[in-house]
Amino acid sequence: MKNNYMANKGMFFEKEVMMANNQYKERGIALIQKISTPWKVIREGKRITSAFPEGKSTLDFRGTVSEGISISFDCKETIEEKGLPLQNIEAHQIEYMKNATEVGEITFLLCFILPLNKRFYIPGEVAIYYWDRWQKNKRKHGYNYIPVKSMIEVKSRHGIVLDYLAALEVI
Numbered sequence: 001m002k003n004n005y006m007a008n009k010g011m012f013f014e015k016e017v018m019m020a021n022n023q024y025k026e027r028g029i030a031l032i033q034k035i036s037t038p039w040k041v042i043r044e045g046k047r048i049t050s051a052f053p054e055g056k057s058t059l060d061f062r063g064t065v066s067e068g069i070s071i072s073f074d075c076k077e078t079i080e081e082k083g084l085p086l087q088n089i090e091a092h093q094i095e096y097m098k099n100a101t102e103v104g105e106i107t108f109l110l111c112f113i114l115p116l117n118k119r120f121y122i123p124g125e126v127a128i129y130y131w132d133r134w135q136k137n138k139r140k141h142g143y144n145y146i147p148v149k150s151m152i153e154v155k156s157r158h159g160i161v162l163d164y165l166a167a168l169e170v171i
Contacts, residue, residue: 013077013112013119017061020162030165032063032071058096059107065165070105072096073164077112083145084111084122086134094131097124110164111151120151121167 014034024030035058059074076088089109097107107124130146137143157163 013110014060014075016119016162017075017110017164020160020164021061021063023160024165027160028066030063030065030071032061034060035062058100059093065168069168070100071107071168072100072105073108073110075110075112077114079114080145081113081115081148083147083151084109084113084120085145086131087144089127089131094128097128101125101128106168108167110154110162111146113148116148119154119162119164120148121154121164122146122151123167126150 018034021030021032021034024032059072061074062070062072064070074089074093076084078084078088100107101124107127109122109124109127111120111122112118113120127146130143130150134143152167154162154164154167157166
């Protein structure tokens, strides 16, 4: 039997983010789009036999906030109450965050913690810090997640379903 949670993991949360992106666009606050991962499709005649990502993507969303500030972020979802497990983040995503930060782009993660029914903003620098610490201390217990205390809760505000840009302090 297929696990429906795993099959639909993150879909509701991502739809909330996309709704917020539309609301930001309608208000002239930001233009943020989902970046699709390119896929290689293998066919036998008309039948698709296999499909796999062609390469590693950056982060799932990229855009510009009204004052010309570039942002990129990814959405994560977890059933862990204590925070975001670092294994939910890909190494290439951390690498992208490091490189983008060096050229002035603001990077972050948005995290939905299901048991708390809360959404959080995690600055890129915080994600990088915990990731690097985890890589150096993989055998030590307690270094394998970003704790909730290091996150900023995101709520609905000013008619925007999930006003995550409020955490940027640039609007």
